[in-house]
Structures are given as C-alpha cells and as structure tokens.
Amino acid sequence: MSKKFFIQQSEFSDVNLVDLPIHYYNYLSWPLVYFLSEEKNREAYVGETTDLITRMKTHIKSERKNKLVSLHLIFSDLFNKSATLDIESNLIKYLSADGYYKLQNGNLGIANHQFYQKKEVYWDLFRDIWSELRGLGIAKHSLEHIDNSDLFKYSPYKSLSPEQIDGLKTILKCLLDENAFVSLIEGGAGTGKSILAIFLFKLLKTDLSDFNYSDFDETDEELFQLQKNVREKYGQVEMALVIPMSSFRKTISNVFKNIKGLNAKMVIGPSEVVKKKYDLLIVDESHRLRRRVNLGSYYGTFDKNSELLHLDKDHSSELDWIMIQSKKSILFYDQKQSIKPSDVSAHDFEKLRLKTTTRYERLTTQFRVIGGMRYVNFINNLLDNSTKDLKPYSDHSYESFLYESLDDMVDAINAREKQFGLSRMIAGFAWEWISKEDKSKYDIVIGETKLHWNSVTVDWVNTANAIHEVGCIHTIQGYDLNYAGVIIGPEISYDPVNKTIIVRKELYKDKAGKNSIKDDEILKNYIINVYKTILLRGIKGTFIYVCDKNLRDHFQNFWNIKTIKENTESYSIQNYKSSEHSIPYYDLNIAAGSFSDFQTVENVSYIELPNLLKSTGDYFACRVVGESMNTIIPNGSVALFRKYYGGSRNGLICLVESSSISDYDLGGQYTIKEYQSKKTYSEEGWQHEEIALIPHSSDKIYKPIVLRDEELLDFKVIGEFVRVL
Incomplete structure (x- = not known):
C-alpha cells in the first residue's frame, strides 16, 4: 500500500453484498473497521470485524441497520484485532461527540485494550483516519475541538475503569435483587460519578438484540449477563436522570438530545419526579437534593409536592420524593460537595446507607485532575487543617501554585484559554452580584483589578463571554475545566495563634448558604466544601489567589508561589x-x-x-x-x-x-x-x-x-x- 490505510465507499444493500468478495478478496478475513450511515435522519453505526461478509449479512437482516444505505470500509495492513477494536472505540466516542450523526451503537463493551504500539503507532493512525473522514464529510470537527466539548466529556460512549465496572455491576445486581431498593455510589470530585450515571442510562436504553458479544473476552461476560437479565426483568425501563442543579441539568439535557435513544426530557429536576412513578430514578449530584431550609421562592413548590406525596413538609426532603416515586433508585453522592444548609444532611444519607435494602459502592480513582489523588488529598488536608505532616505541593505534571498578583493570574488563565480552551476564573461567594442589575458596575474589586460575576446562571462555562467573567460554585459544580483560576475570598482567614482556618460570616454573601446557621463551625464546613469543590475543577492545573493575608501567609508554606509577572x-x-x-x-x-x-x-x-x-x-x-x-x-x-x-x-x-x-x-x-x-x-x-x-x-x-x-x-x-x- 502507498498509505498506511485506505477507505473505500460502496452502497449498503443485498445486491452490493454479492460484489464485496470480488472487490475485497484479500480482506474478507482480515481485521477491518466499517461505518454504515444514512443522511436523511443522520443515523450511523460503527463496527469492526474479521468476517466482513457474515457481519454485513447480519446487519442487512437487522430492522434498524438495514435502513442505513452507505458503507465505508477502513483497511490497513497494520490492523490486528486489538487495533481495530481500539480504533472502533475511538470512532464511536469521537463521532458521537462530533454531533453530525446519531449512532445506533450501544455503549456496552467499548474497548480499552492495551496492546503493543497503541500510542506509538495506532493513535497517529487514528488521527490520520479522522482527518480523511473529515475530508469525506463524515466527521466535522477536529479532535482537539471535540476533546473540550460537553458531548465528549459526558458522552455515554466511555471505556469504564475496573472500579467503575465494579460499581456498575453493584447497580445491576441491585436492580435484580428483590430485597434491594437503593444503590448508593459514593465518590469524591472527579471520580467519574456523572460518567457512570450517564453510561448506565444509555446502557439500559439501548437495544442490544444484535450486539456481537463474541468480540469481547471472558472478563466482560458477567457484565453482559447482568445487563441481559435486567433487560429481561424490566423490559422497557421507565426511568429518568435527576440532576438537582439547573445549570448542570441543562448541559446534560443538551448531551442527551444528541445521543440516539435518549432525549432531553429524560433529564429532570427533583420537583418533576412527583408527576409519575418510575421503575428507576438515577440521581447525579444527590448531595445537592434539598430539604426545607432557606428555599426562597422554591418554598411554595416544595410544600405543594410534599403535600401531594402525603409528607410532612417540615420533616421531608427531595430525597424522600425519590424514594417514594421509584421502585429502585441509584444515588451518586459526595458529602464534601454539600455546600449549603438546604442540602439534605449527611446524617440522612448515612441512615440510608445502613439500611439492609441499600447496596453501597465507593469510587476512589481520580479521573479529572492530572495531579491525581495526591493533589486531591493535598487540598483536603490543607483545608481540613491536617497540615502536621503535609509537604509542599509540587508536581511537574500538574500546574498549581499561588499568585501574588491577581492580574497575573487573570493573564495566565487567558493564556491557557488561548492554548487549551476551557480555562475559567472562579471565586468563593464573598462579593455581592451587583452587576446583575447594573452591567456597568464591577462585582469583584481587588486593588486595581475589577471583575464581573457570571452574567448568566445556566451553562455559563460554555458561553462566549465566560473567559471575561468569574464563575461561582453554582455555575461550576459538576463541570470540568482544563485550567481553573480560583480566588479565595476574604470570608475565610487563618488564626495563627490557634493554627486553624476561621470564617468571617459577615463577609460571606450567599444568603441562602448562611441564613439559619447559628453554629459557625457548620458554616465553616459549607464554605470549606465550596472551595474543595472549585479547587478540583481543573484537569491540567489550578491557580490560586488568596485575598486574606493571614491565610495567604499560611498557604505559602504549602504551595509554590508565582511571583509578580512571569519575566x-x-x-x-x-x-x-x-x-x-x-x-x-x-x-x-x-x-x-x-x-x-x-x-x-x-x-x-x-x-x-x-x-x-x-x-x-x-x-x-x-x-x-x-x-x-x-x-x-x-x-x-x-x-x-x-x-x-x-x-x-x-x-x-x-x-x-x-x-x-x-x-x-x-x-x-x-x-x-x-x-x-x-x-x-x-x-x-x-x-x-x-x-x-x-x-x-x-x-x-x-x-x-x-x-x-x-x-x-x-x-x-x-x-x-x-x-x-
């Protein structure tokens, strides 16, 4: 071959199958990847095979796939079985997130094979294949653009880690267990809770009648059998994905809208669960479910829904609504991301965990920040005052340091935005949102630096002006960034005498986050959780500016300092x-x-x-x-x-x-x-x-x-x- 690969297009039909052995004689039993598509509804299917004719005959008999009319075959003398499985998986992941076609593929068995020269040869080969597919009009966006898209980050077409697969098996076993009603999956920020929730939803909504199980090894068999048993037991599962935060809910709704077999109406808020009964409710970010505290304009809806479900409004919560309205429920939970008194208490989740009808699994592997659990543990220990044996953070693979100048940090985030995209400023809630009423006014003024809060509350991260604004906990929770520039406000300080972090309640401006709290230690826990959450958003790096001098002096013992102007x-x-x-x-x-x-x-x-x-x-x-x-x-x-x-x-x-x-x-x-x-x-x-x-x-x-x-x-x-x- 003059190239490492070539792509051939033909019609996908009964008649064309007769010609395939003639045109592709040398590749009939050779590993290859194929792409079936039709333009009217923009549906497609990606597959790989070592038996081209048999596989195509199977697809022709499929009620869904025989509606596809075009066949692209991808050949290479470099292909082996592991390589084609890997390229197939990458094509599924990237074509799905590209957004032009809706894939008929299920997400069970997405391969993550490790094999010889996977990175050295086959990733470059995949990039070249992708470029040619863009030339053929099959793919539209660059791989770099897709990597930063929500449709890719939250796609159900993911290769799950062994730990996530164990969690998935726990959930499926719970669905089959007559004595189990709740799966409680606990994990910190970045441990893949949202990915697992979305993966599970797609898995239970996909028709796998013609899925080729023979491509995968015996380690997958238990998972495949569990999925089959669940489908046989429930048939078409009446289910919904519940997301408490409106901004993140909107983002995931947009993802569902672009996935074959899913739609935006499957993503709902907690107040919508009272409308009907469900076989299954999957709740992401369940630590943000609410109780009747500091609800503002939501009091009326909360009281009405509690009454409809015959609950005492003063002693019930959205968690109770979930339990009543679903036969089974799956809750993804992180106590450290509970940020205000309206959140369901940790005590209620602990009582639920201890019930004999609850199945529990914990996720610990860090998937978001490149700094891994070492960085996560560093943040937790630093903010929890567990600094006795804490060493200064240093990791050449993850950029994280304190800035002496806020202007310098803003410049650094702007530079990362130009280079990597998805780089944002975030701050604690220590400033009023005055620009909401008067766009000419600045919200955050520190020295000569003047900044605006986020101008929108829904899907702010993806808005065009986000790079020029500062997001808060309510617009960033649940999202991934490449780089985060975090302003730690004056509402927290450090007492050098007692060697502890303290809060200044009067400087904390989230009224719903502090009203009704009489114990400063409880308020401190909520504020600390806010910072734990926003300091774990950055995949590639996190930059920090601390307003309070005592806290800044304390943090300088543990963080590298970025001095004035990088020169x-x-x-x-x-x-x-x-x-x-x-x-x-x-x-x-x-x-x-x-x-x-x-x-x-x-x-x-x-x-x-x-x-x-x-x-x-x-x-x-x-x-x-x-x-x-x-x-x-x-x-x-x-x-x-x-x-x-x-x-x-x-x-x-x-x-x-x-x-x-x-x-x-x-x-x-x-x-x-x-x-x-x-x-x-x-x-x-x-x-x-x-x-x-x-x-x-x-x-x-x-x-x-x-x-x-x-x-x-x-x-x-x-x-x-x-x-x-």
Whole structure:
C-alpha cells in the first residue's frame, strides 16, 4: 500500500453484498473497521470485524441497520484485532461527540485494550483516519475541538475503569435483587460519578438484540449477563436522570438530545419526579437534593409536592420524593460537595446507607485532575487543617501554585484559554452580584483589578463571554475545566495563634448558604466544601489567589508561589551549574517569527528550575524572541523544553533546526512553532512529503513556514515545548 490505510465507499444493500468478495478478496478475513450511515435522519453505526461478509449479512437482516444505505470500509495492513477494536472505540466516542450523526451503537463493551504500539503507532493512525473522514464529510470537527466539548466529556460512549465496572455491576445486581431498593455510589470530585450515571442510562436504553458479544473476552461476560437479565426483568425501563442543579441539568439535557435513544426530557429536576412513578430514578449530584431550609421562592413548590406525596413538609426532603416515586433508585453522592444548609444532611444519607435494602459502592480513582489523588488529598488536608505532616505541593505534571498578583493570574488563565480552551476564573461567594442589575458596575474589586460575576446562571462555562467573567460554585459544580483560576475570598482567614482556618460570616454573601446557621463551625464546613469543590475543577492545573493575608501567609508554606509577572529577570542565568535543579540555558535567541540569525552553541549557561519542576536531565531553556507565538509564548520569554528522542510530534510546539531554507533572507537556523507533517508511504517505508511550522499569533502577518523536498534533508527537531518559565 502507498498509505498506511485506505477507505473505500460502496452502497449498503443485498445486491452490493454479492460484489464485496470480488472487490475485497484479500480482506474478507482480515481485521477491518466499517461505518454504515444514512443522511436523511443522520443515523450511523460503527463496527469492526474479521468476517466482513457474515457481519454485513447480519446487519442487512437487522430492522434498524438495514435502513442505513452507505458503507465505508477502513483497511490497513497494520490492523490486528486489538487495533481495530481500539480504533472502533475511538470512532464511536469521537463521532458521537462530533454531533453530525446519531449512532445506533450501544455503549456496552467499548474497548480499552492495551496492546503493543497503541500510542506509538495506532493513535497517529487514528488521527490520520479522522482527518480523511473529515475530508469525506463524515466527521466535522477536529479532535482537539471535540476533546473540550460537553458531548465528549459526558458522552455515554466511555471505556469504564475496573472500579467503575465494579460499581456498575453493584447497580445491576441491585436492580435484580428483590430485597434491594437503593444503590448508593459514593465518590469524591472527579471520580467519574456523572460518567457512570450517564453510561448506565444509555446502557439500559439501548437495544442490544444484535450486539456481537463474541468480540469481547471472558472478563466482560458477567457484565453482559447482568445487563441481559435486567433487560429481561424490566423490559422497557421507565426511568429518568435527576440532576438537582439547573445549570448542570441543562448541559446534560443538551448531551442527551444528541445521543440516539435518549432525549432531553429524560433529564429532570427533583420537583418533576412527583408527576409519575418510575421503575428507576438515577440521581447525579444527590448531595445537592434539598430539604426545607432557606428555599426562597422554591418554598411554595416544595410544600405543594410534599403535600401531594402525603409528607410532612417540615420533616421531608427531595430525597424522600425519590424514594417514594421509584421502585429502585441509584444515588451518586459526595458529602464534601454539600455546600449549603438546604442540602439534605449527611446524617440522612448515612441512615440510608445502613439500611439492609441499600447496596453501597465507593469510587476512589481520580479521573479529572492530572495531579491525581495526591493533589486531591493535598487540598483536603490543607483545608481540613491536617497540615502536621503535609509537604509542599509540587508536581511537574500538574500546574498549581499561588499568585501574588491577581492580574497575573487573570493573564495566565487567558493564556491557557488561548492554548487549551476551557480555562475559567472562579471565586468563593464573598462579593455581592451587583452587576446583575447594573452591567456597568464591577462585582469583584481587588486593588486595581475589577471583575464581573457570571452574567448568566445556566451553562455559563460554555458561553462566549465566560473567559471575561468569574464563575461561582453554582455555575461550576459538576463541570470540568482544563485550567481553573480560583480566588479565595476574604470570608475565610487563618488564626495563627490557634493554627486553624476561621470564617468571617459577615463577609460571606450567599444568603441562602448562611441564613439559619447559628453554629459557625457548620458554616465553616459549607464554605470549606465550596472551595474543595472549585479547587478540583481543573484537569491540567489550578491557580490560586488568596485575598486574606493571614491565610495567604499560611498557604505559602504549602504551595509554590508565582511571583509578580512571569519575566526572565526573575531567573538568574549563571555560567556554572549551581545545584541539581540547574538546567542548560542556550543563548540561541530563537526566533518566534522566522528562523533566527545563525548562532553557534558554544558557551552554555545554566538557569535554576522553579521548585514545582523536577529536573529529569532532559530539560533545557532558551529565550524566545518574536511575536509569531505570542498567544502562547510572549515575546522575550524564557521557554522550557524537553529534549526530543523520538515519537509523534504532530500538533506539538517544537524547537526545530534547519539550514536548508530556500528564502535565505530569513537567515539561519532555529525556530519554535507548532509542528504538522504530511507523510507518503511506499514499500521501502515512509518519508515526509512536507512539514508545516504553524504560528500562533495575534498578528495575522505571520504565516506557516512550509518545508519540502531538499529543505527537509537536514531538518531536525531539537526539543518539545513544555511551558513558559
């Protein structure tokens, strides 16, 4: 083959099946991936097989699949069974989130196989396949765009972890157990509770009559059998997904609207459960179910619903409504995310857990923050005053530090938004929302920095203006971000004498969150839970600014400090290696506009790494000059690089070297850009057809540098960009 793969299209029909053995003789028993589709209703199905003819005959007989009219076959001599299962799974996940087609696929058995060269070869192969599918009009968005979308983050087409599968089995067994009425699944922020809730909903709403169980190994058999038994027992389950928070409920409704077999009406609020009886209610974020405390305008609805269900309004809650209106209920719960007195008490959930009719499972694996449980435990210990043996947080894979300047933190979040997207400012509820009535006024004023609260309350994270505003707990709970910039307000402080965090009730502005609370310790727990929740939103990093001086001084003992303005002058460049944290600094004057004037690297200096980074021996630093990467790397910055030893570079920002530039007016040797390449393949192997070096600049004058033919002869990648120092 001249390529690593090829895609062939044909009609999907009885007549066409006769021709398949003729046209694809060499691949009839070879692993391949296929895509069936029709344009009228935009439905599709993704599959893989080692027996093309038999599989297509099966689909033709299917009442649903025989309505599909177009067949795309994806072939590759590199395919093996594990690889096709992996590519099939990725296509299902990304095509579903792409949003153009509604997939007929179920979500049971989404593969997460580990196999030889999965990352080194097959992920690049999948990216190339995706690009060709975009060219064919099958896929619409880039993989990077989809990665940040709600439809991808909350898609039911996920590969569950072993821990999540255990939780799923507990739930299915509960549904089959005549003596069990409640599954209580407890887990902290980022442990995959919402994903499991949505996965389960899709699983129970999918027709699996023609599902090919033979593709999966014996470890899946118990799960498959449990699902079959549940479907046989309940038939078409009357069920709903209950989400207490209106903003997150709206987001998940939009996800359901785009999933085949689901619809937005299946996602409801707690007050809607009183309208009818259910076989099953799945409650996500059940710690936010309410009782009759500080309900404001909701008192009337609460009282009416309690009366309809013959409950004492003063001693009942939305949790009771769930229990009454459903034969079975599944509750996803996290006590540490209960943030106000209207939330059902932890005592009520504990009583429920101890009942003989309740089945309990705990999720502990961290899926959101790259810092993992080490970062989660650090946040919990710091805010719980368990700091006796707490070590300062430092992790080169997860960016988290204190800012001395709020302006600097805002700038850093804006820079991450340009580079990664989904980067937002969040704050504790220490300021009134005055801009709600007067848009000209600022809500949060700290020194010279003036900021607005979120201008909308529903799905704020995804609004166009969110990057210019500050979200609160009510607009961010349940959501994932790439980076979070958290302002810890003056409503909490630190008592250095008694060595404890204290609250200032008068500075806490969430009236519904503090009215009726007489015990300051209870209020403190709610406020601490607010910060635990918002400090665990960032996948790639969390930045912090603390308003109160005593609390800031206390936190400085445990967090690395980001000093005023990220500039190179704060880093001492020396002509000797002063410590194990010193790394080489090369005075290349790398041009971020074009290749710089040639400079030989003879005299190596050294620069000290920040405390949060550990020297691996592979790091080096250079100063970057020019404006063509200024949305990511400001002109004049010192940039940190990791030495390049091989592997895929597509989409990465790289430091590259070449002396074979056709336009010699550009001068010498080095530049930093985003790397993209096109390859050609032959029997002798592959070679670069062209390499494009892509700028990221606010100045549109900068264009890609494209290298071809002889210009590629001495082209070399020196290092991969890590971050700005």
